[in-house]
Amino acid sequence: MSTKTNGVIHNNNYASIPDLIAKKRDGHELNPDEIEQFISGLTNGDVQDCHVGAMLMAIFIRGMSEKEICSMTMSMRDSGERLKWPNYRGSVVDKHSTGGIGDKISIPLAPALAACQFKVPMMAGRGLGITGGTLDKLESIPGYKTQLSDEQIVELISTVGCGIFSQSLKLNPADRYLYAIRDVTATVPHNALIVSSILSKKSIEDLDALVLDVKYGVSAFMKTAEQAESLAEWLHKVSEMLGMRTCCYITEMNNPIGFCIGNAIEIEESLDLMKYKVGHSKDLEELVCEQVQTIEEGREMIRETFKNGTALEKFHDMIIGQGASKTIADQLLSNDETVVGAILKLAPIQHKALAPQSGFIQSMDSFKLGTIVQRLGGGRLKSTDKIDFSVGIRLLKHIGDEIKENEAWAILYTNDDASTRYSLFLDELHTAICISSTPVAPLQRIHKILL
Template sequence: MDVIEIIRAKRDGGKLTPEQIDWVIGAYTRGEVAEEQMAALAMAIFLRGMDRAEVSRWTEAMLSSGDRLDFSDLARPTTDKHSTGGVGDKITLPLTPTVAACGAAVPQLSGRGLGHTGGTLDKLESIPGWRASLSTEEMRQVITDTGGVICAAGSGLAPADRKLYALRDVTGTVESIPLIAASIMSKKLAEGTAALVLDVKVGSGAFMKDADSARELARTMVDIGNDHGVRTVALLTDMATPLGRQVGNALEVAEAVEVLSGGGPADVVELTVALAREMLIATGLTPGENGVKDPAEALRDGSALQAWKDLIRAQGGDPDAPLPEAAERRVVLAPADGVLTRLDAYQVGLAAWRLGAGRARKEDAVSFGAGVTLHAKPGEAVKTGEPLFTLHADEPERFDRAALALEGAFDIEDAAVWKAEPLLIDRVS
């Protein structure tokens, strides 16, 4: 194979053969294709795209570059969820134990935050003693004992994707839908789950800003999953406004526990229940029938909360320990009377990042207590001089830049101006 020939073929709008895809992914992973050559091919794909067969084969090649987990021998059917990322998106925390409490097994491999979007592992590591890194044997034991596990992906899963993602990040090719879809799905398929539900975010705080792009990404990933024998469905959900009322690591854990205790913000509860039902149905379990508990009932009756505590303990954490709190707080007051009609998710996420909740580079540490508390959500009345946001940070010098990010992040208008937008936008199967 000749890498120059492959680059030229895609540059000129041609279709890559399965043999070309297998070779270039394998050679790049082994270091036989130079970084600048792979960067050129990634840009050609960014500009020319790939069809369904190409994307499916590209995903398979990245999947084959490493290990695959196999949980087919578990007594429970396996199912997983992947979110494309957002602000205040703590859904994995209440979702995994809720689905486990309803009878399915959830092998949830999660990641860390970068930039304005939070990472599930960063949130959970705010719990004293909790461990993100587990061996395959430990993962299997936790799932067997509790019905779910949330942990970091091992270095042996889809190593080609890890290498290619870093390259895309510095070459302006992150936004390619075929490459995004293959990146996500190669890692998810490596988990060995039988069913997968995708939460594709849409809006200012999401990677996909408009519904058409999100729908295209969802369709591509659903096709990849089904082409590889994994029952896959996607929900398009709103990320113009942050999820819940807490944005930040320990803040979001506390809010997730509120949901698991039968309370919490309505939007977090709605999305948790919707995704949990989809995950169960994808495994062949019908909520409310044949003894299968409905997720809403699991949140009400305490079984989801118990599953959470079991899961946290199984990974070394203390679910009853106090969570970290930031050393400093500053309150931002509402500048006018009226109804909050807009709250920009990206700007809130940026504020939380500036407060220390996120990282600019993968090696950066995060502040577990940092973040933003939202005292009002769109549709709610506010009054001049009352709290609109509470900012949490360990260093007070962070407050000014965080407050600057929130300038222009919201609108306060007459009640008649506000119109509720649905949280669930579409379903792709």
């Protein structure tokens, strides 16, 4: 039985929602039943937007214990339907990244894992701020559908072995609601809220193992290695409490991953790795091959799927299973760059960025590069913006490479060069590189691994 006072619905068996907010505001721990009451209220109408904002700010200021985070994660997970894989126990795996510039690791990794006989139900996200989204990149493939029914997901995983899709309306509605409010209440960067959001989504997938890539740097949510390590430790602890085997990588995100930044252009780079083409990004390859839990054996298994073409075959079948035509999928497998380019349709106008001096590349500012692509239309400035898949940046050099004065180090792909704003983008691009007069060691991406 419930009653309504002052416009607020109360369950007579529990404290009121304002009472729960006050309890957390005053620094007390919420018990599992209270957390369940609040989360279930998101979907049944007991909790209003003002309540959510107040509770999020109370959590942001007061924090949460491990027990609270675990309870919140489970309540969010159970707010909707869950995937189940009883026939594939021991082989259901996934990977999640906290986001970065040029981070297309999931795109070749999912089919590579499927080629190794794993099942990969990868629930991915869209771009957030300047960080590109895996789903946005995949939608640059004509016909590719990210929104699948539960039945379609089961069919795809059963037949192909992998799928990269969005969170459906039936899966974890509490997280969608909470995240939307976090985004407008300045409560996104908090470990308790980040952990519960990530792990509630991943625990829906009924995984046997999960790899988490926690990034730090100028273009990451965590700015320092210490902040990233703290988040990774929380993710690891709560994963263990949930009974989910998890490995956390802490990786550098001051510099972009690979050679390409954008949507269609990152699909092209992912294909180059899966084809194991001469000149493919070794930076990308190493990160993809490292992100397995049995390091030595797993690394070589993943690399072999690129060399023998089985990862590429799985990618071909996956995109057909998610809506692309067989003709499109066949053409993307071509080694003819013209054929692939005609499908992905990169922006036609190219601007070269030239080195201001000779030397060795010390760094490339991933924040500046990501911002340029976002403002060109490759990312969203507001949630309703439509993505321009065609724009992007292709890097011709990477950290540690030698470069000559006036030598091109990057190409900017745009659809229009008549506007003065493109001159501003080029000016910004030129300032994104730092050149040293002395040799620079190759970039070390992985800072630490928590097993």
